[in-house]
Amino acid sequence: xKQVYRRPHSLKKAPFHYCPGCGHSIAHRVIAExxxxxxxxxxxxxxxxxxxxxxxxxxxxxDMVESAHGRGxxxxxxxxxxxxxxxxxxxxxxxxxxxxxxxETIHAANRGERIxxxxxxxxxxxxxxxxxxxxxxxxxxxTTTPYGRSAQLEGYPLKISEMLALVKGTVYIxxxxxxxxxxxxxxxxxxxxxxxxxxxxxxxxxxxxxxxCPVNWKMAPLEAWQWIEKEMTKEFPLGVIKDVTxx
Amino acid sequence: MPRILLSGNSxxxxxxxxxxxxxxxxxxxxxxxxxxxxxxxxxxRRKGCSFIQAESELSAINMVYGAxxxxxxxxxxxxxxxxxxxxxxxxxxxxxxxxxxIVNMSRGGxxxxxxxxxxxxxxxxxxxxxxxxxxxxxxxxxxxxxxxxLTHRAFDLADRYLIPVIILGDSMLGQxxxxxxxxxxxxxxxxxRDQALRGAHGRASRFVKTFTSKPTELEEINWSLFxxxxxxxxxxxxxxxxxxxxxxLVVVAFGIAARIAKGAIRxxxxxxxxxxxxxxxTLWPFPSEQVKKTAARTKxxxxxxxxxxxxxxxxxxxxxxxxxxxxYGRPGGVIPTPSEVFxxxxxxxxQRGLSIER
Ligand SMILES: Cc1ncc(C[n+]2csc(CCOP(=O)(O)OP(=O)(O)O)c2C)c(N)n1
Numbered sequence: 001x002k003q004v005y006r007r008p009h010s011l012k013k014a015p016f017h018y019c020p021g022c023g024h025s026i027a028h029r030v031i032a033e034x035x036x037x038x039x040x041x042x043x044x045x046x047x048x049x050x051x052x053x054x055x056x057x058x059x060x061x062x063d064m065v066e067s068a069h070g071r072g073x074x075x076x077x078x079x080x081x082x083x084x085x086x087x088x089x090x091x092x093x094x095x096x097x098x099x100x101x102x103x104e105t106i107h108a109a110n111r112g113e114r115i116x117x118x119x120x121x122x123x124x125x126x127x128x129x130x131x132x133x134x135x136x137x138x139x140x141x142x143t144t145t146p147y148g149r150s151a152q153l154e155g156y157p158l159k160i161s162e163m164l165a166l167v168k169g170t171v172y173i174x175x176x177x178x179x180x181x182x183x184x185x186x187x188x189x190x191x192x193x194x195x196x197x198x199x200x201x202x203x204x205x206x207x208x209x210x211x212x213c214p215v216n217w218k219m220a221p222l223e224a225w226q227w228i229e230k231e232m233t234k235e236f237p238l239g240v241i242k243d244v245t246x247x
Numbered sequence: 248m249p250r251i252l253l254s255g256n257s258x259x260x261x262x263x264x265x266x267x268x269x270x271x272x273x274x275x276x277x278x279x280x281x282x283x284x285x286x287x288x289x290x291x292r293r294k295g296c297s298f299i300q301a302e303s304e305l306s307a308i309n310m311v312y313g314a315x316x317x318x319x320x321x322x323x324x325x326x327x328x329x330x331x332x333x334x335x336x337x338x339x340x341x342x343x344x345x346x347x348x349i350v351n352m353s354r355g356g357x358x359x360x361x362x363x364x365x366x367x368x369x370x371x372x373x374x375x376x377x378x379x380x381x382x383x384x385x386x387x388x389x390x391x392x393x394x395x396x397l398t399h400r401a402f403d404l405a406d407r408y409l410i411p412v413i414i415l416g417d418s419m420l421g422q423x424x425x426x427x428x429x430x431x432x433x434x435x436x437x438x439x440r441d442q443a444l445r446g447a448h449g450r451a452s453r454f455v456k457t458f459t460s461k462p463t464e465l466e467e468i469n470w471s472l473f474x475x476x477x478x479x480x481x482x483x484x485x486x487x488x489x490x491x492x493x494x495x496l497v498v499v500a501f502g503i504a505a506r507i508a509k510g511a512i513r514x515x516x517x518x519x520x521x522x523x524x525x526x527x528x529t530l531w532p533f534p535s536e537q538v539k540k541t542a543a544r545t546k547x548x549x550x551x552x553x554x555x556x557x558x559x560x561x562x563x564x565x566x567x568x569x570x571x572x573x574x575y576g577r578p579g580g581v582i583p584t585p586s587e588v589f590x591x592x593x594x595x596x597x598q599r600g601l602s603i604e605r
Contacts, residue, residue: 042448045317050458057454063444065316066456068339071309074301078313081297082270082321083445104309107302 008032010041012061021221023211024053026178027120027187031091032060034191038199043087045079047072049101051093052126070101073108076115087198089116094135095125098160105164112169112203116194119161119206122213123232130216134158137235142216157235161208165242171203173241177210179228183238197245210236250426255391255416258427259324259350260285262398267434268348269319270297272310276326277362278418279352283324295436304329308336308349315345316455318443320402324350326418327368328359330376337411338377341472342457346405346440348398349383350414352421355580363580364417364503369557372415373531380469382476384412384483385530387501391425397528399431406440408479415530417553419503419582479532486534487526488541490516494523495601497541498592499562500551501527503582508551510585511592519604520596530558535565546570549595551588554578571599 007013010032016025035041046064048056049072057064067075072090080088090097097105097119108115124142125131131144135157139148149157164170172194176187187209194205210232212224219227253261260282263271271286283300291298297314301307307323314321325333330351340347353368355361372385384404388394394416401412439445444453459465487505490512491497500508505526515522525541527534542548548570550559559574566572575591577583 041452043446045444045446054458057456061447061452063447063452064454064456065313065343065444066454066458067312068309068335071305071312071336074306074309075313075316077299077306078270078272078310078315078321079317079444080313081299081310082314082317082319086317086446103302104306107306111299 008036010035010061011059014058016059017055018052019215021212021214021224022052023122023178023209023213024120026184027118027209027211028056028059030178030184030188031118031191034188034195035062038192038195040087040195043085045086045088047075047088047090049092049096050127051096053091053093053120054127056091070096070099071104072096072101073104073113073115073117077108077111077113080113080115084114087195089118091118092120093126094119094121094123094133098134098158102160105160106167109164109167109204110169114198114201115204116198117206118191119208120211121208121236122211124213124216126213126216134160135236137231159236161206161241164206169204170206170242171244172197172205173208175208175210175236175238175241177228177233177238179210179212179225196247200245202245208236248429250428252424253391253427254281254422254424255394256281256352256421257285258391258395259398259414260289261429262395263322263348263402264290265429265431265433266399266402267320267437268322268402269295270314270321272299272301272307272323274301274304274307274325274329276329278354278421279324279326279350281421282350282352304332305336308333311347312336312340312345315340315347316444318440318445320406320437322348322350324352326351327353327356330368330371334377337383338375338379338381339457340411341375341381341383342379342468343455344409345411346409347411348401348405348414349411350416352416352418354418361580362418364419364582365553365578365580366417366502366504367554367557367578368415369530369552369554372413373533373561381472382531384408384410384479385415386412387415387528387530388420389502389506389526391423392427394420395427395429404483408475410475410479415502417503483529484532484534484536485528486537487528488537489524491523491525491541493521495521495545496547496549496592496596496599497523497525497545498549498551499525499538499558501530501558504551504553507583507585507588511588514585514589515592515596518593520593521601521604522592522596527558533561533565535561538562538565539569542566542569547599547601549573549575549592552576553582
């Protein structure tokens with residue numbers, strides 16, 4: 001019998017602890033499939049910071065190191081500079097990458113560090129219970145914007161990927177979503193391209209993945225998928241934001 | 248190797264390179280900029296080495312964390328306000344049992360303070376500094392030669408005990424120039440440390456982490472850290488003593504203050520006052536045993552620090568009532584002269600009715 005679906009080698013035999021309908025498990029699987037297909041399992045070092053995915057090392061069967069909240073890009077820089085043969089990726093939430101870790105991210109990108117950031121945008125702080133993230137949409141309710149995010153009081157959703165596209169050291173930035181089978185396939189393609197960019201020694205690459213958080217959004221999983229496609233993509237349009245890889 | 252004239256900051260840089268330091272990440276702050284600049288000049292183009300002027304001390308210490316995870320010898324340096332920013336990272340290094348060398352050419356505080364020499368970071372250095380139950384080894388040199396030697400020792404200690412090591416200097420030590428001799432050549436290639444993360448090539452994948460949802464697991468980690476700390480206390484405690492054997496009054500001072508105290512003690516001796524010096528070289532582990540032993544000979548102690556009284560607490564803890572401890576301190580970056588300290592020493596000496604040699 002022909003096998004058409006199996007656990008990627010780069011995922012351990014451990015059930016995910018994520019909430020039902022959470023996008024982290026899909027993103028994990030997509031990354032693991034790419035690592036398998038590119039034959040990188042023994043070269044990769046992954047960096048999960050605090051956030052819902054802090055236990056990512058229980059799932060990924062590759063070398064991993066936890067970073068402090070927001071410091072992923074700096075830790076990745078240190079690893080890559082000390083051991084350039086490694087393929088280094090961070091796996092960061094929107095709070096992690098776009099709030100507390102903004103400086104580390106922008107400067108690693110500007111130095112053109114040969115690292116890859118996987119940026120999970122779920123428009124909230126998941127792990128700490130659904131507070132506002134820099135990417136929270138206007139009028140979106142979170143536990144710290146109980147009346148809805150107001151531009152006047154809380155500012156606007158931050159488009160860090162577009163900001164990073166302005167930075168010379170970045171070579172490939174794409175925004176995808178894990179909100180439908182077609183988008184999941186596009187996510188996989190983007191992750192592969194981001195890793196290839198690093199292998200080709202071209203510079204900093206980032207894939208922003210719009211990812212559902214049904215529990216904190218207080219939606220059913222299907223509703224959450226639809227909310228990504230209808231609402232989130234209005235503020236965060238999908239597609240290639242920057243590609244100067246020449247490939 | 249011939250002796251060469253170097254500033255303290257440059258001597259650390261040269262010492263680090265000769266200890267096999269492969270990565271340096273720093274952020275400018277006076278009075279340690281010469282060290283960052285030394286590494287930019289002498290390390291950045293070296294094969295297999297890396298230098299980054301980071302965007303902040305936070306970034307620098309986390310780059311250190313990354314390089315240490317990857318198994319190379321790595322150093323960062325800063326001065327007091329920047330060291331405060333590094334504390335989160337130092338706590339993570341301690342938790343993950345990762346070696347690193349962190350230089351603090353300390354300056355006056357609190358706040359932005361001053362750029363002059365003080366010793367006001369003693370508490371921060373010797374109590375861990377960041378959050379959580381941990382210690383770092385703290386080395387307190389008092390000359391440029393000792394800066395060079397202790398830099399080498401710092402890397403060895405960090406690797407041996409898998410612990411961050413702090414070199415605590417001050418702006419005077421960092422900037423003064425003295426002849427110095429290096430006893431090591433740059434090593435060709437250091438072996439990659441066991442447990443380094445370099446991709447799961449030919450072995451099972453590994454991870455390095457601090458977070459756990461099980462208090463009992465963390466308790467065991469804390470226990471194992473402290474078992475190692477006990478070992479370090481037993482094996483690595485270092486203290487210089489001079490003229491203590493016949494001393495009736497013993498001055499306890501570290502770093503540059505000890506240097507000043509030596510001048511004062513020389514003067515005291517020439518006036519017939521029997522004064523000696525204990526100089527802790529490791530501030531953590533603190534030489535409690537040595538202090539206690541000294542109390543078997545005399546119970547008169549005077550602690551001199553360039554702060555409002557920090558190490559004096561460790562001296563009192565060590566003596567546990569077995570000695571009478573006076574304190575003299577000048578905070579804020581005021582550097583007392585040996586004559587000033589001599590006046591304090593002799594006042595203490597007469598007030599306690601100690602005997603004068605005629
Ligand atoms: C210095 C510090 N501040 C705050 C926290 C608490 N904290 C843990 S995860 C997190 C944010 C999580 O949100 P995000 O990065 O968006 O990831 P998600 O959980 O949504 O996947 C925060 C604030 C921390 N661990 N460290």
